[in-house]
Amino acid sequence: MNPYPDFRQKSPPLEGLGEANQKVIEVRDLVKKFGSFVANDHLNFDVYKGEIFGFLGANGAGKTTAMKILCGLSSPTSGKVKVAGFDIYKETEKVKRNIGYMSQKFSLYEDLTIAENIRFYSGIYGIKPAERKVKMEQLLKNLDIESARDSLIGSLPLGWKQKLAFSVAIFHDPKIVFLDEPTGGVDPITRRKFWDLIYEASDRGITVFVTTHYMDEAEYCNRVSIMNEGKIEALDTPENLKQQYGVKNMDEVFLKIARNKE
Amino acid sequence: MGDLGGFFMKQFIGFLRKEFLHIFRDPRTMVIIFGIPIVQLMLFGKVISTDIQNVKIGILDQSHDNTTKKITSKLLSSGYFVLAKELQPGEDVEEVFRKGIAKMVVNFGPNFEQNLERDGKQDVQLLADASDPNTARILTSYAGGIINDYVKKEKLQNIQLPNQINIEVRMLYNEGLKSVYMFVPGIMAMILMLISAMMTSISISKEKELGTMEVLLASPLKPIQIVLGKVTPYLLLSFINALTIILLGVFVFGVPIKGSFFLLMGESFLFIMMALSLGILISTVAPNQMVAMFISLLGLMLPTILLSGFIFPIRNMPLPLQIVSNIIPPRWFIVIIRNIMLKGTGILYIWKETLVLVFMSFTFIALSIKNFKIRLE
Numbered sequence: 327m328n329p330y331p332d333f334r335q336k337s338p339p340l341e342g343l344g345e346a347n348q349k350v351i352e353v354r355d356l357v358k359k360f361g362s363f364v365a366n367d368h369l370n371f372d373v374y375k376g377e378i379f380g381f382l383g384a385n386g387a388g389k390t391t392a393m394k395i396l397c398g399l400s401s402p403t404s405g406k407v408k409v410a411g412f413d414i415y416k417e418t419e420k421v422k423r424n425i426g427y428m429s430q431k432f433s434l435y436e437d438l439t440i441a442e443n444i445r446f447y448s449g450i451y452g453i454k455p456a457e458r459k460v461k462m463e464q465l466l467k468n469l470d471i472e473s474a475r476d477s478l479i480g481s482l483p484l485g486w487k488q489k490l491a492f493s494v495a496i497f498h499d500p501k502i503v504f505l506d507e508p509t510g511g512v513d514p515i516t517r518r519k520f521w522d523l524i525y526e527a528s529d530r531g532i533t534v535f536v537t538t539h540y541m542d543e544a545e546y547c548n549r550v551s552i553m554n555e556g557k558i559e560a561l562d563t564p565e566n567l568k569q570q571y572g573v574k575n576m577d578e579v580f581l582k583i584a585r586n587k588e
Numbered sequence: 589m590g591d592l593g594g595f596f597m598k599q600f601i602g603f604l605r606k607e608f609l610h611i612f613r614d615p616r617t618m619v620i621i622f623g624i625p626i627v628q629l630m631l632f633g634k635v636i637s638t639d640i641q642n643v644k645i646g647i648l649d650q651s652h653d654n655t656t657k658k659i660t661s662k663l664l665s666s667g668y669f670v671l672a673k674e675l676q677p678g679e680d681v682e683e684v685f686r687k688g689i690a691k692m693v694v695n696f697g698p699n700f701e702q703n704l705e706r707d708g709k710q711d712v713q714l715l716a717d718a719s720d721p722n723t724a725r726i727l728t729s730y731a732g733g734i735i736n737d738y739v740k741k742e743k744l745q746n747i748q749l750p751n752q753i754n755i756e757v758r759m760l761y762n763e764g765l766k767s768v769y770m771f772v773p774g775i776m777a778m779i780l781m782l783i784s785a786m787m788t789s790i791s792i793s794k795e796k797e798l799g800t801m802e803v804l805l806a807s808p809l810k811p812i813q814i815v816l817g818k819v820t821p822y823l824l825l826s827f828i829n830a831l832t833i834i835l836l837g838v839f840v841f842g843v844p845i846k847g848s849f850f851l852l853m854g855e856s857f858l859f860i861m862m863a864l865s866l867g868i869l870i871s872t873v874a875p876n877q878m879v880a881m882f883i884s885l886l887g888l889m890l891p892t893i894l895l896s897g898f899i900f901p902i903r904n905m906p907l908p909l910q911i912v913s914n915i916i917p918p919r920w921f922i923v924i925i926r927n928i929m930l931k932g933t934g935i936l937y938i939w940k941e942t943l944v945l946v947f948m949s950f951t952f953i954a955l956s957i958k959n960f961k962i963r964l965e
Contacts, residue, residue, distance in 0.1 A: 394802075397802075397806040398805075398806060399802055399805050399806055419808065422806060422807060423808050427802065427803055427806035427807075428803070429799035429800075429802045429803055430799060431798055431799030433798075433799055433800050433802075433803040434800075435606070435610070435798075435800065436798070437609070437610055437613045437614065438606065438609055438610075438613075442606070442609060445602070446602055446605075446606045447807075449598060449599055449601075450599055450602065450603075450804075450807045450808065451807065451808065452595055452598070452599070452808075495803075504806075
């Protein structure tokens with residue numbers, strides 16, 4: 327039985343993205359060195375509007391480093407990077423206004439309630455109180471957690487927290503949302519529910535840039551890039567990669583790439 | 589520009605609201621901020637006090653003449669001693685100590701007055717329970733002082749003794765040698781370090797540990813807003829604590845403020861700023877709350893207690909420790925506070941110490957910025 331039937335249908339074909347394949351992320355010759363260690367070795371890739379872009383690699387392959395550069399959390403050693411149409415060197419502020427970010431350890435305050443967390447993040451992004459209230463009602467309804475509005479985040483199950491953290495990360499309607507291994511520590515079923523939200527966001531035109539090492543998640547992406555030792559070894563749709571390597575799933579693609587290196 | 593400034597403030601106020609929620613929701617933080625200062629002050633002021641007050645003594649009077657009676661009443665009216673037992677000649681003195689009836693026994697020999705008037709000299713025996721040597725030493729010296737004082741004033745006025753040197757000791761600024769006078773500045777330094785430096789460093793490293801710091805840094809918030817937002821609540825709370833400690837010191841323990849109250853608060857403010865920048869510096873080094881707490885406790889609290897001159901005088905330390913004590917910020921703050929509160933000196937006499945604190949603050953801020961940049965690169 328195919329474990330991912332729903333998402334195959336939902337995931338739009340790349341050609342159908344429209345808007346003349348508008349680039350929201352452009353990376354040219356990105357190099358990041360820590361002393362003599364090269365974490366990112368001349369990365370080149372584009373990400374298009376509304377796309378779900380999977381950023382894969384083993385731990386230490388350099389994917390988190392690259393993502394931090396895209397979010398303005400770290401500066402590159404050399405190279406040209408544009409995010410949401412803005413240069414990350416000169417227009418960091420504008421970049422930050424147009425992105426959302428969700429860290430590995432989800433990103434909500436455990437000792438604040440759902441409503442308080444939303445209020446805090448709305449304040450940071452300058453969302454007006456009236457607008458916030460309307461959107462918050464929507465969000466709570468959407469996640470079916472209206473009764474938990476005044477519960478502390480710490481008292482919620484992990485799956486809820488992750489969904490909430492994602493919803494809060496796109497609360498200000500960013501052009502791109504960066505997810506750093508968003509579904510760590512939950513079972514595949516909860517992961518699939520989480521991905522429902524990602525598809526909804528993508529349908530609204532929000533570009534999703536996600537790092538992961540779960541290969542079932544890689545299948546859900548429109549395109550994936552696979553990093554190894556600081557370099558991008560492969561970049562295509564999951565279908566094409568599987569054909570190219572003559573295997574049945576992304577897990578094997580990943581293993582083949584890792585073995586070829588050795 | 590006005591709109592931008594308004595947005596900056598709105599973001600900042602939202603941040604502050606969140607910080608205060610963190611503080612008020614965490615019982616441990618509340619205890620540290622509001623419980624510990626008061627408990628510490630009471631503990632040092634009342635319990636660990638080395639002051640002598642109403643100590644039980646026994647009197648063994650073998651003369652029962654005017655002089656011995658007067659000396660006894662002088663001793664008992666001094667406030668230091670209360671009479672626990674009048675011993676009879678031949679009674680076992682040690683028994684009194686063993687049973688814990690008294691800490692000291694004053695023994696007047698027979699024919700006390702006669703001998704004194706005839707020879708101009710007479711011995712009094714002071715027996716003290718030296719199982720607590722410190723207290724015993726203080727008790728005997730207090731009692732000795734009172735007896736000598738009486739004898740000189742009342743009895744020896746007319747008797748001129750050649751070449752006798754009278755040593756008169758006056759303890760300026762703290763005539764009663766009250767230890768609480770020493771503790772108030774020390775506790776202030778300690779509490780302000782604890783709340784400003786430790787709590788700030790823990791609160792910032794908590795965001796790092798939980799991953800929320802990255803989210804804040806990836807947001808439109810400016811780093812300066814994040815740092816100010818983190819620091820402002822503790823600045824306020826520390827200031828309230830400084831006031832509380834001073835008020836408790838003045839109204840509960842009777843510590844005077846001889847100098848300017850505003851200068852005192854100004855210097856406290858400077859010290860708080862210094863401690864806050866130290867807290868920020870610690871948080872740039874510590875990856876999580878645990879490490880931040882250990883650095884604060886071992887690196888700040890212990891030196892504050894041991895090396896700042898709070899409990900152990902710096903002059904009595906071995907030279908290497910004296911040199912180390914120079915880099916302990918509370919050392920300078922304690923000097924400042926003692927000068928203002930007890931001596932009533934103005935800024936003219938403490939500008940050097942003040943400058944040291946200013947210099948330290950700037951150094952910590954500069955180091956923090958440097959560390960922060962290294963982390964981002």
